[in-house]
Amino acid sequence: MRRAAFLLLTTALASSAAALTDQATAEAQARALLARLSVDEKIGQVTMAHFFRFTEGGRSAPIAANAAQTFGALKPGSLLNGGGDTPQPNTPRGWADFLAGLDTLGRANLPQGIPAVFGTDAVHGVNNVPAATLFPHNIGLGAAFNPALTREVEQATARDLRALNTAWTFAPVADVGRDPRWGRYYETFGEAPWLVADQVAAAVTGLQGEGVAATLKHFTGYGLPSLGLDRGNAEISARALHETFLPSFQAGIRAGALSVMANSGSVNGVPVHASKSLLTDVLRGELGFNGLLVSDWNDIDRLVGTFRSQPDLVRAAAASVNAGIDVYMVPNTVEAYQAALKEAVTSGLVSTARLDEAALRLLTFKARLGLLDGPLTGSGVLEDHRTLAKKAAAATLTLLDNPRGTLPLKTGRVLVTGPAMDSPAIQLGGWSVNWQGVGKGNVREVPRVTTLAPALKATAPAGVTVSALPEGKRPQLLAAAKGADVVVVALGEPPAAEWEANNPSLTLPAEQLTLLRDLVGTGKPVVAVLMAGRPIVLPADVQVELAGLVMAYLPGTEGGAALADALYGRTGFPGRLPFSWPETAVQAGLTADRPPEGAGQAPQPLYPLGYGLDYTTSAAREVTATPGPGGVTLSAALTNSGSRSGTVTFVVRAVLPASGALQAVARPVAVLQADLKAGETRRVTVTVPNERLQSWIGDAFGTVRPELLPGTYTLIAGDGRADFTLP
Known part of the structure; x- marks a missing residue:
């Protein structure tokens, strides 16, 4: 009862x-x-x-x-x-x-x-x-x-x-x-x-x-x-x-x-x-x-x-x-x-x-x-969403580089350091307790957050030992780094919001770049984990020496736990970049839908929209496109071609007919995604609405109107592509 x-x-x-x-x-x-x-x-x-x-x-x-x-x-x-x-x-x-x-x-x-x-x-x-x-x-x-x-x-x-x-x-x-x-x-x-x-x-x-x-x-x-x-x-x-x-x-x-x-x-x-x-x-x-x-x-x-x-x-x-x-x-x-x-x-x-x-x-x-x-009757009791927060954080994590196969961390001595290794403020970013972030303004309470260093220590698998040292103790830190098998350095932007969060040069604070150089200089494999709200331009001579680069964005309460699982290989890196990552700050504003112009030499980002690596590999094949009344139905066979399960994601790009104005080389319009077991292939279907394929027609200072142009269109997913014609 x-x-x-x-x-x-x-x-x-x-x-x-x-x-x-x-x-x-x-x-x-x-x-x-x-x-x-x-x-x-x-x-x-x-x-x-x-x-x-x-x-x-x-x-x-x-x-x-x-x-x-x-x-x-x-x-x-x-x-x-x-x-x-x-x-x-x-x-x-x-x-x-x-x-x-x-x-x-x-x-x-x-x-x-x-x-x-x-x-x-x-x-x-x-x-x-x-x-x-x-x-x-x-x-x-x-x-x-x-x-x-x-x-x-x-x-x-x-x-x-x-x-x-x-x-x-x-x-x-x-x-x-x-x-x-x-x-x-x-x-x-x-x-x-x-x-x-x-x-x-x-x-x-x-x-x-x-x-x-x-x-x-x-x-x-x-x-x-x-x-x-x-x-x-x-x-x-x-x-x-x-x-x-x-x-x-x-x-x-x-x-x-x-x-x-x-x-x-x-x-x-x-x-x-x-x-x-x-x-x-x-x-x-x-x-x-x-x-x-x-x-x-x-x-x-x-x-x-x-x-x-x-x-x-x-x-x-x-x-x-x-x-x-x-x-x-x-x-x-x-x-x-x-x-x-x-x-x-x-x-x-x-x-x-x-x-x-x-x-x-x-x-x-x-x-x-x-x-x-009637009056308000809120319970004053919040739900415990930490499981959902960890699930969400895990889905965002993006592996940008792993050239030596350093990740996942399976054995050996791991040293973790960096200003973001145990910082709720950096991990949560702006609009966290205070609008400028934890510890700012008139609110001093620090929320309960699972940060990276404690999570790596608490959940290390057999055969992995973890130590943590703050970046301020530089001589001791560098000595410990030389004795480690892998160094994980957690870097990040200081929390901020609105105009205080503007970052004209797309860089980290100078002291963090010095720390990164010092650690790379030890000759040991260095895996950098970035907690940032935008693409960060690292010095090219330093980035090329990294054994791993992970973009964690601003992952929230359970970000440290999600990162530990991914770094140890218990989970993978399903996240893919939702933006183009510029090679230099001069490229700020470079986007995937930028049209060709000038001499036709389109600048290329360091990492394109939709980029991301994982512990497995994938492919999109047998791509078909079928026009319908409201849009085009795109279908592709997605394959997890690696040896472990993972999330397979491909951004779909459209090549449109000439419209009289500049068109993107290939306009991003949709995504194909599936969670697949090792070796599994699954056909995935998505409908691209007609309005995402429209061109806006009109002169430079005239009115514009949307039009689904007649002609040949191409939809591209991974290495697969499908052409179709609209009358």
């Missing part, structure tokens, strides 16, 4: 968390509420306040005694917790109780009892809470080429968010990463539009299937900032906009994403937060988005102070709201913005109809999440 009751209860909870109210019902609820709101109350609805406005001293502290009055004065429709701004105690229970308390106060003191919706950045798990499991960052998930895995990760994240009383996350990043120098490159799923599109759709499905609103960010062009600098201007042609930057957002919208966040930067010299062309004509007109459009942090103010495109906040508010922004994410200037928007409405710069439209969208958003139906 008890077990039956428990099953009924858990089933009910699961179904209630997963059920989003349908659009028509939600909008009817919203319209009824909108009719009862004054202009001031509507302005409150479209304003987001930081939750520190409701805490003692405006910091991580208990709810303030005057929080009820603050709700009444600001009338905010939504509340934000920024990256690392936490309640006290910063525990799952502390979060759930804190947000439930704010929810109760809001319902009692906000107009018509309409609760505020809480939004947060949960970009690789519930990353503000030290007790939470953190998954690999998106760039690693892109390397897995497995949307089903991404969906599973986001489902787990959503369940944890709901337990903490949060129903809105500013994720997934739908930007296509086109410049690895950019500080947010690791938040993307990679460089290829089709890859990002598939991952984004999976992320949206996972989050919203568990009752948490997804936010596609940052619309659009954010992933191509000038000079690789965060929030830089992007110069994008109409053709590039449609071929490269819109498909991932289109995929997220088709998956049902409830919200979109605007790009903090500018496109073609126009700040996106004031671009009606992008935010209304393209996002809502072309892509058909009908949900909530939210600004990024303080970005309407930036139109005045940073971009200097508007003379004052009144005109900045009018420009943004008229461009399409529904909700302004403001951490500190709620009163100033509300006064500015009120003046804009009163003076006619913003119509009452536009204000009503924005407020209606937020009210509908809340209704879809079920927030109008």
Whole structure:
């Protein structure tokens, strides 16, 4: 009886968390509420306040005694917790109780009892809470080429968010990463539009299937900032906009994403937060988005102070709201913005109809999440996702070089060293407890993480002995290295986010390169493990001497355990690069879909998109392509030709007919993948949608249109290829 009751209860909870109210019902609820709101109350609805406005001293502290009055004065429709701004105690229970308390106060003191919706950045798990499991960052998930895995990760994240009383996350990043120098490159799923599109759709499905609103960010062009600098201007042609930057957002919208966040930067010299062309004509007109459009942090103010495109906040508010922004994410200037928007409405710069439209969208958003139906009841108990985190990390790991067969480590004395060998901060990267990473800002808690050195020690097979020494003790370290059979050096980028994570030279800190040179100089085999959010350019004379090079990306809570299994050969290296790895920093921005130009001498990356080695070998043969009404069905016989099981992955590339404009030599469009036993062959089929084979036709400064051109097409997978003709 008890077990039956428990099953009924858990089933009910699961179904209630997963059920989003349908659009028509939600909008009817919203319209009824909108009719009862004054202009001031509507302005409150479209304003987001930081939750520190409701805490003692405006910091991580208990709810303030005057929080009820603050709700009444600001009338905010939504509340934000920024990256690392936490309640006290910063525990799952502390979060759930804190947000439930704010929810109760809001319902009692906000107009018509309409609760505020809480939004947060949960970009690789519930990353503000030290007790939470953190998954690999998106760039690693892109390397897995497995949307089903991404969906599973986001489902787990959503369940944890709901337990903490949060129903809105500013994720997934739908930007296509086109410049690895950019500080947010690791938040993307990679460089290829089709890859990002598939991952984004999976992320949206996972989050919203568990009752948490997804936010596609940052619309659009954010992933191509000038000079690789965060929030830089992007110069994008109409053709590039449609071929490269819109498909991932289109995929997220088709998956049902409830919200979109605007790009903090500018496109073609126009700040996106004031671009009606992008935010209304393209996002809502072309892509058909009908949900909530939210600004990024303080970005309407930036139109005045940073971009200097508007003379004052009144005109900045009018420009943004008229461009399409529904909700302004403001951490500190709620009163100033509300006064500015009120003046804009009163003076006619913003119509009452536009204000009503924005407020209606937020009210509908809340209704879809079920927030109008009753108070928050999150359990305050997080699930243990460490098994899933290890599975996800293992799927990302990419072996770039193993020239001497040093890996797997089977016998002998192994020395492990390097700044990333036992560093939760480096292993987790940015947006981990604090937005700048572990140990940064006002949050000092260190999460429980399985790092590399302890994992190598704890799980060493018979015949392997492991010792670990920090890199700071250089004489002792080099003496130990000379006595070892293999040296594993764990290197990585210091954790950071946004502009602080820009890396113009694509290098590691100088002291890490010195360490690597010193270890290579011992003459012993050195295996380098990189924990980084982008391709790293190592000195060529050093890299050529390495006995092994592993790209671990930013692998999350269980990254060390997954790496130990792979280095010892208990598992393999299924990950494949989701980007092109440049040979030098001069090649930053080199992508697999770059067309031939100039003298026809196309630059070649050090490692191409989709590259990766494993402990086994594979082949794609007997490739066939069959056109159909919605796309082309590609089939290939994938073979694991090695002596052990592994994941076989081949990126599919398409050669398109001449279109009048530059075409990629071969455009990446899909992936073929299978887990195969040694010697096994399996036929795998994938459908490449027609829109991935379209060309955007038009002159340099004219309009462009998509067209599936007549002519001969070629699909390439590994060494196999198939031609087909469209009439």
